[in-house]
Amino acid sequence: MPTPTAPRPEPFSAFTTPAFWDDPHISAGMLALHLDPDAELASRPHDVVDRSVDWLVRHLGLATGARVLDLGCGPGLYAHRLARRGVRVTGIDVSRRSIAHARAIASAEGLPAEFRRASYLDASLGSGYDAALLVYEDFCALSPTQRAGLLRAVARALVPDGAFVMDVTAAARFTSEQPFEEKDHDLDGGFWAPSPYEGQHERWTYPELRLVLDRYTIDDGASERQFWNWTHCLTPDEVTRELEAAGLAPPELFGDLTGAPYDPDGPTFAVVARLPSGTTRGNP
Ligand SMILES: C[S@@+](CC[C@H](N)C(=O)[O-])C[C@H]1O[C@@H](n2cnc3c(N)ncnc32)[C@H](O)[C@@H]1O
Numbered sequence: 001m002p003t004p005t006a007p008r009p010e011p012f013s014a015f016t017t018p019a020f021w022d023d024p025h026i027s028a029g030m031l032a033l034h035l036d037p038d039a040e041l042a043s044r045p046h047d048v049v050d051r052s053v054d055w056l057v058r059h060l061g062l063a064t065g066a067r068v069l070d071l072g073c074g075p076g077l078y079a080h081r082l083a084r085r086g087v088r089v090t091g092i093d094v095s096r097r098s099i100a101h102a103r104a105i106a107s108a109e110g111l112p113a114e115f116r117r118a119s120y121l122d123a124s125l126g127s128g129y130d131a132a133l134l135v136y137e138d139f140c141a142l143s144p145t146q147r148a149g150l151l152r153a154v155a156r157a158l159v160p161d162g163a164f165v166m167d168v169t170a171a172a173r174f175t176s177e178q179p180f181e182e183k184d185h186d187l188d189g190g191f192w193a194p195s196p197y198e199g200q201h202e203r204w205t206y207p208e209l210r211l212v213l214d215r216y217t218i219d220d221g222a223s224e225r226q227f228w229n230w231t232h233c234l235t236p237d238e239v240t241r242e243l244e245a246a247g248l249a250p251p252e253l254f255g256d257l258t259g260a261p262y263d264p265d266g267p268t269f270a271v272v273a274r275l276p277s278g279t280t281r282g283n284p
Pocket residue numbers: 017018021022034041042043044071072073074075077078092093094095098118119120121134135136138
């Protein structure tokens with residue numbers, strides 16, 4: 001495929017993630033993917049979600065009544081499973097469609113779960129949580145500045161010895177990414193907008209940062225919109241420095257959220273970082 005003709009944008013020079021997830025057309029497709037037990041594009045396959053929740057409950061010692069904050073909870077795949085075990089979950093997500101689905105299931109089953117439609121980058125996250133989750137490598141879609149702010153807010157939201165848990169796109173993933181551009185009528189089979197539209201997908205890489213930008217330009221004849229998807233491939237050392245800068249302890253390291261062992265050549269890794277028990281807090 002040809003390389004992009006447009007100049008490579010500055011790193012993190014646009015941020016459209018909330019607009020992507022809350023778009024009325026795109027969010028319908030993403031919700032269907034979340035709910036497909038075998039799909040891997042929006043959430044992990046549901047058997048992996050089951051095993052992850054088993055491991056999280058065991059590893060974090062989440063007893064009935066424990067409080068968990070699920071950042072970017074989507075339609076509640078993790079939140080509902082935790083709440084069915086008596087864990088009190090607060091899910092935050094920017095997608096109206098996903099939050100409506102998550103609330104409907106929680107209400108139908110009478111689960112101890114509440115869901116807020118907000119951006120976790122702007123909203124107050126509250127306090128008093130035994131654990132906070134950020135699942136499916138969403139950390140790596142954020143700029144270093146956004147990550148620093150989010151981690152500080154997470155540290156304020158946790159009780160002493162509370163755990164922040166996330167999975168991360170690993171540095172090893174970067175080596176397989178190459179720049180290209182493609183154009184197509186109804187790009188990706190109508191995923192981006194109601195048909196008909198013209199779509200362009202450009203990918204740039206930033207080897208010096210291990211950063212990838214996928215930019216999608218969608219023109220339906222009436223308007224042109226762009227969606228910028230950043231993927232920052234990180235090392236455990238880089239993540240540890242960011243966690244420590246926010247006041248969290250050096251993390252335990254795993255291969256994924258089922259508790260698999262860390263693999264330095266693997267495409268992802270997962271961290272469990274505690275808020276040190278002696279932490280005193282200022283104003284939230
Ligand atoms: C890849 S999905 C993962 C969903 C869920 N964690 C899971 O693994 O099933 C990312 C989710 O994060 C949400 N999201 C992305 N950016 C967000 C933001 N700034 N604030 C709140 N939610 C956000 C999206 O709407 C989407 O539901």
